[in-house]
Amino acid sequence: MDELLKDVNAWTPLAIAWGSNLLAATIILIVGWWVSAAVGRAVGKAASRSPRIDPTIVPMVRSVAVWAIRIFTLIAVLARFGVQTASLIAVLGAAGLAIGLALQGTLQNISAGIMLLALRPLRAGEYIAIGSSQEGTVQEVGLFLTRLTQADGINISLPNSTVWNATIINYSRHVRRRLDVASVVRYGDDIDLAINTLKALVAKHPLVLQDPAPAVLVTEYRDNGVVVVARVWAEASKHWELTCSLRYEVRKALESAGMRAPVPVRGVEDEEVSSGAAKAPAQSGDLTS
Known part of the structure; x- marks a missing residue:
């Protein structure tokens, strides 16, 4: 019994020390994790409230802040158990170098992300x-x-x-974007009427910006007609909406002005007719002689 009491008395201070260290380490770990999460939320809220902060950099900054706090928390926890943090940091540095050499692709992604955030393309x-x-x-x-x-x-x-x-x-960096809508005016139709019709259309369209001024240009000759381009500017957010609208309204306006459909036109010549026409002068000459 005396020996048991002596063992208990000998182990009691050590158990108390380990228990207090375990309790302190648990508290440090919980508080550190809670602080890291709070900092992450604070960074997100600050970015949403301030118009000067680019939301693109928020996820990376939040991740760096959160994990920096958590790493320091883990080091503090290990220090409570008597681990030499200086040597631990040296070991982690060497391990980090080895891991970095093994994970070059991952590190390239990190460095590329930093460059994307720095240059902001x-x-x-x-x-x-x-x-x-x-x-x-x-x-x-x-x-x-x-x-x-x-x-x-x-x-x-x-x-x-x-x-x-x-x-x-x-496509969104500038507030305005140019839009070219091409249409084909069939040979034989009034090209001036087509140009004036398109000018009137783009001048009154609500999504077309008047500065820079819209223009209607003849750009190309094809087998099925003359290519006329309505060149206009629109807000970047309205570009696709204006594209669909003009593609519909341009064709409708030209048809209303009497323009025919721009179908390919081919001349077909019968071989027998052409050969007979070629022989006709000679035959008539024989008869007159």
Whole structure:
């Protein structure tokens, strides 16, 4: 019994120390995780309230802030148990170097995301095309992925390195976009009437901007007629709506003005008739002689 009491007395301070360290570590872990989540929410709210903050950078900044706090929290937890954090940081640095060499593609995505946020060739809410493969509205540029939403509602996630290395076509960066609507006026129809009809149409269309002034130009000759282009400017957000509207109204206005459908015209000549016509002068000459 005396030996048991001695063992209990010997282990009691150690158990109390470990228990207090475990309790403190648990509290630090819970508080650190809660603070990181609170900081993440605060960053999101600050971005939504301030018009000066570009929403494109919010996801990456939020992720960096959250995980920085969590890493410091884990280091503080390990320090409560007597782990030498200095040596731990050195080991983590060496491990990070090895992992970085093994995950070069992932690090390329991170660096590409930083360059996308720094140079800003795209922003959240803008409609872009990545080369000739993908296009959609930018939702966010994260640490590893850029997320787009297509016009049909399909979500696309692209690695940041793919976006950075591709040609980025931004359709929404400028507030105005030019639109060319081509129509064909058949040979024999009044070309001046067609031009004046289209000028009157674009002058009164509510979606067509009058500055820069719209223009109607003859640009090409084809087998089925003369190509007349209505060149107008519209707000970037109204570009597709105006495109569909003009493609319908241009053809309707030309038909109302008496323009015929621009179908291809081909001359067909019968071989027997043409050969008979060629021989006719000679035969008539024989008769007169």
